[in-house]
Amino acid sequence: MPILNYIILSIALFSIGIVGVLTRRNAIIIFMCIELMLNAVNLLLVAFSKMHMNTAFKAGDLAGTAGTDGQIFVFFIMVVAAAEVSVGLAIIVMMYRNIHSVDVNFLNRLKQ
Amino acid sequence: MNITIIDILWWFLSVVAIFSALMMVTSKNPVYSVLWLIATFFAISGHYILLNAQFLAIVNIIVYAGAIMVLFLFVIMLMNLNKETEPQKNRWLKIAGALAGGCLMLILVAALKDAAAKEQVASVNQGNIGLIKNLGKELFTTYVVPFEISSVLFLSAMVGAVVIGKKE
Amino acid sequence: MNNALQIVYLIPLLPLLGFLINGLGRNYLSKTLIGLIGSGSILGSLILSIWVFMQVKDGNTFVAEYFNFIAVDKLVIPFALKIDQLSAVFLLIITGVGFLIHVYSASYMHEEKPGHFGRYFAYLNLFVFSMLLLVMGANLVILFIGWEGVGLCSYLLIGYWFKKQEYNKAANKAFIMNRIGDLAFLIAIFWLIARAGTVSFDELFTAVNLAKLSASDITVITLLLFIGATGKSAQIPLYTWLPDAMAGPTPVSALIHAATMVTAGIYMIARSHVLYSMDAAELTRNIITYTGMATALLAATIALKQNDIKKVLAYSTVSQLGFMFVALGTGAYVAAVFHVMTHAFFKALLFLGSGSVIHAMGGEQDIRNMGGLGKKMKITYGTFMVGCIAIAGIPPFSGFFSKDAILLSAFMKSPVLYAVAVFTALLTAFYMFRLLIITFTGKFRGTDEQAHHLHESPMAMTLPLIILAVLSIVGGLVGIPEVIREGGDKLSAFLAPAVSSMPHEHHLSHSDEYLLMGISTGLVLATILAAIMVYRNYQRKEATGFAKVLENKWYVDELYDRIIVQPLHWLGGFLKDIFDLKVVDGLVNGAGRLVNYGSRQLRLLQSGQVGSYVLLMVLSMVLIFAIQFFLRK
Numbered sequence: 037m038p039i040l041n042y043i044i045l046s047i048a049l050f051s052i053g054i055v056g057v058l059t060r061r062n063a064i065i066i067f068m069c070i071e072l073m074l075n076a077v078n079l080l081l082v083a084f085s086k087m088h089m090n091t092a093f094k095a096g097d098l099a100g101t102a103g104t105d106g107q108i109f110v111f112f113i114m115v116v117a118a119a120e121v122s123v124g125l126a127i128i129v130m131m132y133r134n135i136h137s138v139d140v141n142f143l144n145r146l147k148q
Numbered sequence: 149m150n151i152t153i154i155d156i157l158w159w160f161l162s163v164v165a166i167f168s169a170l171m172m173v174t175s176k177n178p179v180y181s182v183l184w185l186i187a188t189f190f191a192i193s194g195h196y197i198l199l200n201a202q203f204l205a206i207v208n209i210i211v212y213a214g215a216i217m218v219l220f221l222f223v224i225m226l227m228n229l230n231k232e233t234e235p236q237k238n239r240w241l242k243i244a245g246a247l248a249g250g251c252l253m254l255i256l257v258a259a260l261k262d263a264a265a266k267e268q269v270a271s272v273n274q275g276n277i278g279l280i281k282n283l284g285k286e287l288f289t290t291y292v293v294p295f296e297i298s299s300v301l302f303l304s305a306m307v308g309a310v311v312i313g314k315k316e
Numbered sequence: 317m318n319n320a321l322q323i324v325y326l327i328p329l330l331p332l333l334g335f336l337i338n339g340l341g342r343n344y345l346s347k348t349l350i351g352l353i354g355s356g357s358i359l360g361s362l363i364l365s366i367w368v369f370m371q372v373k374d375g376n377t378f379v380a381e382y383f384n385f386i387a388v389d390k391l392v393i394p395f396a397l398k399i400d401q402l403s404a405v406f407l408l409i410i411t412g413v414g415f416l417i418h419v420y421s422a423s424y425m426h427e428e429k430p431g432h433f434g435r436y437f438a439y440l441n442l443f444v445f446s447m448l449l450l451v452m453g454a455n456l457v458i459l460f461i462g463w464e465g466v467g468l469c470s471y472l473l474i475g476y477w478f479k480k481q482e483y484n485k486a487a488n489k490a491f492i493m494n495r496i497g498d499l500a501f502l503i504a505i506f507w508l509i510a511r512a513g514t515v516s517f518d519e520l521f522t523a524v525n526l527a528k529l530s531a532s533d534i535t536v537i538t539l540l541l542f543i544g545a546t547g548k549s550a551q552i553p554l555y556t557w558l559p560d561a562m563a564g565p566t567p568v569s570a571l572i573h574a575a576t577m578v579t580a581g582i583y584m585i586a587r588s589h590v591l592y593s594m595d596a597a598e599l600t601r602n603i604i605t606y607t608g609m610a611t612a613l614l615a616a617t618i619a620l621k622q623n624d625i626k627k628v629l630a631y632s633t634v635s636q637l638g639f640m641f642v643a644l645g646t647g648a649y650v651a652a653v654f655h656v657m658t659h660a661f662f663k664a665l666l667f668l669g670s671g672s673v674i675h676a677m678g679g680e681q682d683i684r685n686m687g688g689l690g691k692k693m694k695i696t697y698g699t700f701m702v703g704c705i706a707i708a709g710i711p712p713f714s715g716f717f718s719k720d721a722i723l724l725s726a727f728m729k730s731p732v733l734y735a736v737a738v739f740t741a742l743l744t745a746f747y748m749f750r751l752l753i754i755t756f757t758g759k760f761r762g763t764d765e766q767a768h769h770l771h772e773s774p775m776a777m778t779l780p781l782i783i784l785a786v787l788s789i790v791g792g793l794v795g796i797p798e799v800i801r802e803g804g805d806k807l808s809a810f811l812a813p814a815v816s817s818m819p820h821e822h823h824l825s826h827s828d829e830y831l832l833m834g835i836s837t838g839l840v841l842a843t844i845l846a847a848i849m850v851y852r853n854y855q856r857k858e859a860t861g862f863a864k865v866l867e868n869k870w871y872v873d874e875l876y877d878r879i880i881v882q883p884l885h886w887l888g889g890f891l892k893d894i895f896d897l898k899v900v901d902g903l904v905n906g907a908g909r910l911v912n913y914g915s916r917q918l919r920l921l922q923s924g925q926v927g928s929y930v931l932l933m934v935l936s937m938v939l940i941f942a943i944q945f946f947l948r949k
Contacts, residue, residue: 037158037198039268043260045162049169049188051253056173058245058931064178064224068185071216072169075192078204082278083270086199090271104277104286110204111287114211115298119305121216125223126309132227133315140926241927248934255941 042083049076063128063138067121074117078110085110154272157198165191178224182217189213199270201278322380324397327364327407328452330357331445335438342434350430351422354437358418358444362411365404372404377813379454379518386457393515398454401814405653405807406451406583409660413574414444416780420668421567423776424675436476440571443469447576451583455516456505459584463501463548466577467494473572474564486563493557497547501584504540507533521590531596538591538600542607545581549637552611556873559630566671569626573633574664579656582640586815589649593818601645605729608641609736614870616743620750621866624681625670628751632707633663635744639722642737647818648725650808654795655722657807658714661791662706665784669700672773672781673755677766683754685766687854690756692770695778697756699785704752706788708745708840711833714792720833721795724824725817727832738836742843749847754854799829 049072056069085106092102128138135142165188172184189212196205276282287295334357338350345353371378377400385395418440425436446465453459468491475487508515511533512525519525529537545551550558558578562569572578585604591597592604612635619631636659643652674681676693690697706715719741727734760767772778795807808817824832865871921932 037154037270037272039270040261041158041162042270044257045165047253047256047260048166051249051256052166052169052173054252054934055246055249058249058927058934059242060173061927062178064220065173065181068172068181068220071212072172072185072188075189075208075212078208079192079195082196082199082201082204085277086201086270086272086275087268089275089277090269093271093275101277101282101286103275104282107201107204107278107283108286108291111207111283112294112298114207115301118211118216119301121219122305122309123312125219126312129223129227130312138227143926241931245927245931248931248938251938252934252941255938255945259941259945 039083039087042080046076046080046083049073049079061139061141063131063140063143066140067124067128071117071121074113078113081106081110081113154198157194158272161191161194161198164188165195179221182220182224186213186217189217196278198272199278200273200275203278203280203283324364324368324378324380324399324452325382327361327368327411328397328445328448330360330364331441331448333357334441335445338434338441339438342438343431345430345434347426347430347433350434350437351418354441355415355418355422357441358411358415361407361444361448362415365407365411368399369404369408372399372401373810375813377401381454390513391509393455393457395458396454396516397452397458398517399452401811402583402586402653403451403814405657405811406579407448409579409657410444410447410451410576413660413664413784414447414571414576416783417567417571417574417664417668420570420671420777420780421565423774424567424671425565432476436473436565439469439472439476440568443473443571443576447580450580454518455514456508456520457515459587460498460501460505463544463580463584464498466548466580467491467498470494470561470564470572470577473568474561476564476568480563483563486557486560490557490561493554494547497544497554500540500547501544504537504544507537507540517587521588526590526594534591534594534596535599538588538597539603541584541588541591542600542604545585545641546607547581548584549578549581549641550611550634551581551607551637551641552614555611555615555634556869556876558634559627559869562624562626562630566626566667566674569630570664570667570671573630573667574660578633578637579660582637582644582652582656585644586649586653589815592644593647601647603645604641605645605733608638608643608645609726609733609740610638611635612638612642612740613736613743614872616740616747617866618869619747620743621863622747623684623867625673625683625686625751625755626667626681628683628747629663629666629670632666632744632748633659635740636663636707639719639737639740642733643722643725646725646729646733648721649815650795650811650817651718651721651725653811653815654807655718657794658706658718658788658791661784661787662703662715665699665781665788666703666707668777668781668784669696669703672696672777673700675773675777676770677762678769680762680766683751685762686755686760687758687762688756688760689770693756693772695772695781699778699781700756701752702785702788704748707748708844709741709836710840710844711837712789712792714788714790716837717792717795717797720797720836723836724797724829724832728824734832738839741836742839745840745843746847749844750851753848753851758852758854797829799826 053069053073053076056072057066060066060069085103087103088106089103131143132138168184168187168191172181172188175181175184189208193205193208193213196202196208334353337353338345342350379396379398381394381396383395384392386393418437421436421440425433428436443466446462446469448462449465450459450462453462471487471491474490475484477483478487505515508520512520512528514520514525547554558573561572564572585592592601615631615634615638619628619635622628622631636655640652640655640659643649643655672693673686673689673696676689676696677686680686702713706713709716709719711717723734723737723741726737760770795805798805868874921928
């Protein structure tokens with residue numbers, strides 16, 4: 037599969053995530069959009085990893101492990117994402133408890 | 149150009165992923181959003197399988213679709229947010245946001261379309277670097293230190309979540 | 317580089333060491349010791365200079381390079397000292413006369429407080445050091461270091477009695493006027509570097525490098541160098557600092573006028589005579605001639621009516637320098653150097669003599685309050701008279717020979733120039749004898765206390781006077797014109813390898829030359845008699861009419877004040893009150909106000925809404941990608 041297809045698919049998913057962050061005001065949905073963006077990046081990383089493997093194959097390295105690093109990175113991104121979600125959801129719960137809403141527009145304390 | 153089963157699968161999964169993502173963003177009810185996102189994740193996992201990255205496909209389903217999204221659902225249910233609470237205010241900001249996102253997409257596509265790697269091909273349905281055996285070996289040899297450190301990260305995230313979520 | 321002359325660096329180094337020791341130890345050393353160090357260092361230089369002179373006489377000229385002073389790309393300016401006939405003559409003049417002045421100073425300044433006494437000698441030594449560096453520098457940059465050094469030292473010494481505001485003003489005036497000239501000099505150096513690529517005399521004055529200069533280059537460079545010289549050597553229009561420089565102690569005046577400083581301009585032009593002799597420098601030569609002549613005449617007329625003993629001498633110096641420039645302008649470089657030498661002798665003598673008079677009068681400088689001093693101060697009177705005769709130009713005193721050489725050169729240029737020059741020489745004789753007669757003969761017109769105090773100066777002061785008097789008498793014998801004695805012009809013969817005058821277009825017969833000498837001598841004698849007749853019974857009276865104009869120095873200072881100083885003051889006031897307040901402050905305050913306003917508007921962006929921040933972030937990303945994308949195209 038041409039790498040350009042993956043690039044465009046990932047950009048599309050990423051941009052949908054961005055649009056979600058920009059248009060929605062529900063903190064949980066914004067959070068989910070961030071997860072979507074992370075996944076778009078993950079997909080691209082895996083695609084690139086396979087692309088490198090393909091290049092190495094063509095060069096004759098049949099038993100090689102070129103491109104493994106990309107997938108390891110995806111793994112670590114998932115690790116960090118899981119940790120992030122646990123803390124992030126805790127923060128959202130905290131916020132709901134304090135202002136009885138998850139609308140980010142109420143979170144304008146940064147102004148001060 | 150003959151269309152293989154892989155091509156059909158690829159396009160199908162892509163369409164599902166983008167459609168579900170759009171539905172996730174546009175759904176009024178947060179619960180639906182979560183469900184659409186899970187669908188997106190499944191589609192992405194399908195892509196991983198197509199790319200012969202089985203380990204990541206499984207992890208993606210278990211961690212994302214399973215653990216993380218269920219966590220989201222729990223939070224939504226617990227806080228009783230499963231209703232259409234969002235008042236439609238500030239329509240212009242939404243349009244501006246959508247336009248900005250669209251612009252970003254266009255410019256990224258325009259910029260990357262001519263990238264040097266555009267002739268490259270990602271090998272589909274072959275190669276064994278994505279297998280558990282291979283990745284596991286790499287993870288426990290070359291990347292063993294980051295791997296162990298990530299456990300510390302989990303521990304601190306756990307502590308953090310408990311501290312933040314605790315009632316005073 | 318195995319040459320004994322390599323140690324010539326000791327000549328400027330000794331005064332520098334003297335400066336350092338006296339300057340740093342001025343509060344700890346005794347006055348005797350300071351005097352000994354100050355004079356001793358110059359004596360050491362004098363002995364070395366005599367040795368160098370002997371070497372040069374044997375034909376051993378030399379450029380001693382020590383280290384690279386400036387090295388930028390292709391431009392390398394070494395710290396190098398040049399010993400040739402010209403610098404050897406100047407070394408002798410500077411160290412010889414300088415030494416006598418140091419000895420004299422030790423006695424003259426004896427009433428100063430110890431700290432100031434040390435300061436005085438430190439400055440004096442630095443002055444001599446700068447001047448030695450100036451004449452020994454092998455390139456224009458080293459010369460310029462000395463050039464600036466003498467400017468600085470003259471400032472320090474003129475303002476030596478810094479508690480008097482007037483003296484500080486005089487020091488400032490000297491410094492600023494010098495700076496104007498220095499700027500021109502500096503531009504000339506840059507010009508030379510840009511065009512010829514070198515400032516070293518030996519390299520510059522070769523056919524190859526001179527060919528790099530176009531005719532207009534040469535005109536501009538020679539003119540700029542001349543403007544530099546007008547600053548240092550007190551020519552129109554930058555001459556007014558020199559009379560004011562009388563604010564300094566009298567030996568300093570002697571040093572400035574005789575041995576150092578004012579001769580720097582003459583030296584510099586004589587040193588670069590190759591440039592000035594070129595056909596392209598014809599215009600510059602004419603300008604130099606007429607400027608010199610105008611200065612000589614103007615200063616001589618002013619000197620006629622001055623009542624301050626030092627002012628008369630100061631204007632006479634300006635006038636004599638004018639003569640030297642006439643010589644330079646007419647291409648008679650040797651005559652100029654010759655006059656520098658004889659002038660150094662008799663002007664140092666006159667200044668030190670006037671110092672002796674002022675010393676005896678307890679600080680009084682106004683000749684209207686003097687008179688009849690000859691009876692009490694025989695040695696001073698005698699030597700002063702020798703100086704007057706020498707400057708007036710009566711054979712066989714030194715002034716006659718050097719002035720005759722200049723007059724001859726002027727006659728070759730044009731008879732009109734000659735006539736003006738002779739007229740100026742007559743004025744010189746007249747005002748010098750006026751000074752002599754009013755000061756030393758007739759009745760004493762000062763207070764009784766001063767009359768009681770009158771005494772001959774001590775040995776340390778009279779001895780230099782006597783030596784200088786002897787030099788003033790015999791100093792001219794090194795340059796006897798060829799018409800009087802074959803091979804008598806030893807100076808020209810000696811200087812020939814380094815500097816030679818431009819050949820004259822036509823030649824004078826011997827009888828004509830004798831005639832010219834006879835005319836000038838006869839006229840001078842007649843003028844002296846006239847002066848004696850006029851001032852024999854001098855009575856103090858207010859100057860009126862034209863005499864008043866002369867007494868006020870043609871109102872040149874007032875003129876400068878009106879056309880330069882006051883407009884500058886006005887401009888300064890304008891800048892301070894209007895430009896600074898409205899424009900500069902407006903800009904500064906405006907910048908502040910702009911930022912203030914801008915921030916007030918930008919503050920609105922800080923809404924606290926996370927959404928808007930993210931939106932801006934995304935837009936910025938789009939912008940960055942877009943720029944990247946379109947720029948790559």
